[in-house]
Amino acid sequence: MGLTWKERAFTALLGAAAVSGLTTLILFLVEATNVLLPADTKFGIVFDAGSSHTSLFVYQWLANKENDTGVVSQALACRAKGPGISSYASDPAQAGESLQGCLEEALALIPKAKHQQTPMFLGATGGMRLLSQKNSSQAEDVFTAVSQALSRSPVAFWGAELLAGQDEGALGWVTINYVLGLLVQYSFSGEWIQPLEGTLVGALDMGGASTQITFVPGGPILDTTTQATFRLYGTEHSVYTHSYLCFGRDQMLSRLLAGLVQSSPSLLVRHPCYHSGYRGTLALAPLYGSPCVQAAAPRDLGQNLTVEGTGNPGACVAAIRGLFNFSSCDGRGDCAFDSVYQPPVRGQFYVEASSPGQDGQLRDYCASGLYILTLLLEGYGFSQETWGGIEFREQAGGTDIGWTLGYMLNLTSLIPAEAPAQWRAQSYGVWVAGVVFLVLTLTAILGATVVQLWLRD
Template sequence: MSLSWKERAFLALLGAATASGLTVLILILVEASSVLLPADTKFGIVFDAGSSHTSLFLYQWQADKKNNSGVISQALACRVEGPGISSYTSDPTQAGESLKGCLGEALGLIPKAQHPDTATFLGATAGMRLLSQKNGSLARDILAAVTRVLSQSPVDFWGAEILTGQDEGSFAWITINYALGRLVKYSSSGEWIQPAEWAPVGVLDMGGASTQISFVPMAPILDQSTQTTFRLYGRNYSVYTHSYLCYGRDAALGRLLAALVQQSGPQRPVHHPCYHSGYQVVLPPAALHGSSCIPSSAVLEPPRNLTVLGTGNPAACLAAIRALFNFSSCAGQRECAFNGVYQPPLRGRFYAFSDFYHTFSFLNLTSRQPLGTVNTTIWEFCQRPWRLVEASYPGQERWLCSFCAAGLYVLTLLQGYGFSADTWPSIDFEEQAGGVDIGWTLGYMLNLTGMIPAEAPAPGRAQSYGVWTAGVVFLVLTIGTVLGAGAVQLLWPQE
């Protein structure tokens, strides 16, 4: 018996659908090629526990590393509320509790499944170095408190420790040179490569309690105690770095005050040449008793309040600041900075950040002005009466009185490092480099990634564009013929 037209149409469409479907299946199974899918993103958290405050930095990088070092970007910077952890001597547990707010903010940006794999580290700097020298037991209690909090969080906590000044300076060197593309950079072809011309940048860091200088000198480093070596992105680096404890901004200005107290005598008001004329303040005993950088001979017994009167005399201020340094110890020595400390000749450009930048930013001196202009600007600011200074900077009274002394201190310190009118233009006063905050934390994380196992890209399968297009066409044809066959079966009238 012969087939009806309806049956013939139905079988033809069904056959076409079957052939098209088999073609799609063959394209998927036979023409697919093996590919490597992108590796997962990894995360790391570093707490920078400085002398005046603590900051959290969250970093991320692809798990398939470049020459055993991750290519890292900054995902979050969070300033912890409250003072530095070294201030919690009366209640160490609060040092740990203070970290929870920023930690929670960071965890909110990391996929929950990756919390247990997020390497987390806390590094304490000069504030805790000083406390450890003064009272080692209290310093250990504070570190134990932050360790307890971070160990109980869902991250992979690697530990809390007090960094050496050399670590702080050398990791800051890594941070800036990485951020500026001096270690590795993204090429126009879409690959991470090492720059053909390598010109490393030196770094100048100043915190509240210490200051660091780090750079790659032209000649070999003669004092091995000042040398730090790294291997990053397949290349070895040898960096000179030295840290001066008690030469940070807050510590130096505290030592300056103590020296002026000794000169004034125990009962009389202290005449401060670095404070503006007309400025007067009564300071509590903690202004002298609270710092390990102030010698015991300068501490008043019994403790009493200090009345300080500003005289606005930049020449006397500069003389008092220079007395904090021992420049004569380097007389006749070419490779020496001050206090008899070995330092090779300066080389290349330098980035000055932290309190270097904050001081000169306030004084509007971050545009590479000549050294003569910088000197003149600071002296004119120091000579302005306090009432005019107050009126010019409303809402900044807390730190306003200290910028004259800080400006002259920065000048003295940089000249002690060896900068002159000729080399002054080589200093860039910056808060960021390459869009990331400058400090030791990114450098630490870059170095740390050399110890985190790399993950190979996950295997997968994919087709070429032409095969993929053909597969889509045949898939659409299959669906169309199946729908057509169904329509024939349902809608074609019976013969």
């Protein structure tokens, strides 16, 4: 049986009211959303110029900050093509050119209206530290070329600098504790709170040229040269930190091989860390090009070296231990190796370890693994009881672990916060949308009630 004309009219009226109400609500919500969009979002670009490669990171945060420090998130990570900028010592212009691809990605992500107010910084680490020691003039040329290339971009270039090892370690500590929510958290009540000091974790960074350890010790730091202090989110943090140049993965492998060459009577070297059956040749000259390699070089560096693997883990560990000076810390409870002061490790640690590059060989895996084990147990002093507190990660919470985010967090404390008028606009926009929705709903209900009474007549 078909609907009567009154029932059809009632249905049409209800449909029109619903469509009208929904359309109006959408329009108001769109307007409110436009107000809610963080138009005051700020951006920052940081280049991490490491020994083996360069990475670019884009970070973003709202101008309205928590206790003078921005709440920062990672918006982009890009690995530049080619090796680290220290590899372009003989052709510095290529160092700047190698960064352009990632920079273009960053500029495409950041709104053009934000370009001029976006700070950009390049920090160079272990590879450039070694080049500065070997040839300071070449290092300056590389920095000049990189600065010239980056200064031509539309963003605010803040400079290219050599990052001190202590800063690299300390800023890495800031990064990992931030991404784990241990520096600041957003509570259910809508307030930012600082977690307890005892929950902070330590940071271990094992790069290609250097390695860093940073943590909050259980007592006072007796050597102030190993102390770094930060004030973030209204709280001051004091950490122990030290960087060991020449103890990164790549430099360790070079030092290990050079030591075996020195103890071999010929240019045929039997390598205990390489797997049995391996045989390869390599040029001698590049092996002795690093300041980290202190072993005496053969007279004729133009020759090639033949390396055979023997697959002997015991001999491999013995050769690796020879890279450390453990005896300098005998009888000292606050010493790591090479006479370096270090309090006993404490708490949980996160490790960012350098993985083999695209040209990495299976032959190096055994040496790398045993080296990390030796460094952690005999060098830094981890034990069977504390080993369970170590986690190996490249990311945490979707954010890359390294010094760059820590640098940006520290940088945001230097950027003034804007007036919080936009938050009042946001609240107003949401309030208006809610009121309109309520009015429309009541109107529709009232209209439906009137029509129902009319149909009864």
